[in-house]
Amino acid sequence: MLSYRETSIDGALALEAAFLVAFKQLVPEHTVSLLNSAIRIRVKHFPAIFVLLNTISGPLFGTDTALFLGWFGFLTSWIYLRFYRISPTFATAETGQGANIKGDASDTFAFSHFFPDTIQAAIAPICDKVYDTMVAFRICTPFTESAVDAGNERAIARAEGGLPSLMDPSGGDAKFGGRREEAERRRALALKALDARLSAASANHAVQTSIPPTTARSDERATASTTMPSETLPEREAQV
Amino acid sequence: MVLRFNVPPLTRGLLLAVITFTTLNTALGIFALIPNQAWRWPWTFFTSAFVESHLFPVVIALPAIFFGGRYLERAWGGAEYAKFVLFVTVIPNLLSFAVYWSWYLITGSTAPL
Numbered sequence: 001m002l003s004y005r006e007t008s009i010d011g012a013l014a015l016e017a018a019f020l021v022a023f024k025q026l027v028p029e030h031t032v033s034l035l036n037s038a039i040r041i042r043v044k045h046f047p048a049i050f051v052l053l054n055t056i057s058g059p060l061f062g063t064d065t066a067l068f069l070g071w072f073g074f075l076t077s078w079i080y081l082r083f084y085r086i087s088p089t090f091a092t093a094e095t096g097q098g099a100n101i102k103g104d105a106s107d108t109f110a111f112s113h114f115f116p117d118t119i120q121a122a123i124a125p126i127c128d129k130v131y132d133t134m135v136a137f138r139i140c141t142p143f144t145e146s147a148v149d150a151g152n153e154r155a156i157a158r159a160e161g162g163l164p165s166l167m168d169p170s171g172g173d174a175k176f177g178g179r180r181e182e183a184e185r186r187r188a189l190a191l192k193a194l195d196a197r198l199s200a201a202s203a204n205h206a207v208q209t210s211i212p213p214t215t216a217r218s219d220e221r222a223t224a225s226t227t228m229p230s231e232t233l234p235e236r237e238a239q240v
Numbered sequence: 241m242v243l244r245f246n247v248p249p250l251t252r253g254l255l256l257a258v259i260t261f262t263t264l265n266t267a268l269g270i271f272a273l274i275p276n277q278a279w280r281w282p283w284t285f286f287t288s289a290f291v292e293s294h295l296f297p298v299v300i301a302l303p304a305i306f307f308g309g310r311y312l313e314r315a316w317g318g319a320e321y322a323k324f325v326l327f328v329t330v331i332p333n334l335l336s337f338a339v340y341w342s343w344y345l346i347t348g349s350t351a352p353l
Binding site: 005015016 | 273
């Protein structure tokens with residue numbers, strides 16, 4: 001038997017757990033049928049089942065590395081997707097045009113929603129306590145109301161996209177979670193390109209118009225702009 | 241070579257990584273994360289995720305990366321997908337590394353769980 005420091009910590013367990021968490025975010029309600037529909041499981045339950053199986057098999061079969069990698073993969077992935085991942089979004093009343101969303105504050109991506117519906121109610125208060133404690137210690141910044149709304153809006157938009165087809169992304173229904181994400185991403189890229197072009201064009205325009213004034217006047221403008229609050233500048237420039 | 245399945249580039253890379261690192265590790269043993277060797281082989285914090293020590297996990301990992309990776313790479317785009325993969329391989333490996341070292345330092349034992 002190898003000692004702990006000689007144990008080989010290997011395997012894609014963490015990556016697999018992380019993928020399952022990502023699917024739970026993208027297509028939570030999709031049902032996967034196994035063994036001729038004898039077993040039907042919704043995607044949102046996969047991460048918990050995967051982690052549970054690895055937790056049981058750890059002490060039972062001595063696959064303790066799988067236990068730790070599974071848990072850490074699950075937690076890393078959820079924390080990243082929940083709090084950190086920056087993703088472009090559709091223009092909404094909440095966020096403005098071309099805004100980015102940090103994390104996913106939607107109610108259905110809460111930690112307690114990884115558990116079966118029956119024990120969710122029991123787990124949710126504990127999760128809330130942990131969250132409140134972390135906020136109190138400034139380990140994480142609390143979600144704003146609008147972030148939660150935006151997250152919920154996205155979650156609904158994904159669900160409305162129709163049923164996903166995990167096994168065959170190229171065929172079947174064209175509109176599902178992943179496709180929706182992809183379309184969203186492309187749209188954001190296009191908006192960004194358009195924005196860059198527009199600002200480049202207006203910068204050009206500004207350079208051309210700023211040449212005519214006399215040197216005295218442009219000096220006056222320069223001093224004015226340093227002393228005046230920035231909010232009043234556009235008005236003044238418009239007058240000039 | 242005719243590729244029957246359309247696989248996005250990073251996912252293809254990860255599939256090749258599993259096959260390559262698993263094979264090379266059986267021969268050389270320098271791609272799996274081993275707590276008391278990690279300082280010599282720092283890349284193992286990443287490559288270890290693509291090393292399998294048995295056949296069964298390989299049979300799981302390849303389809304998981306093929307279907308799962310392809311789906312996510314298309315949904316998120318290459319850069320976001322790469323970042324995600326980097327985080328969820330390196331961070332769990334670092335944490336496990338810490339757990340196994342602490343265990344060794346605390347117990348010094350060789351018994352399983």
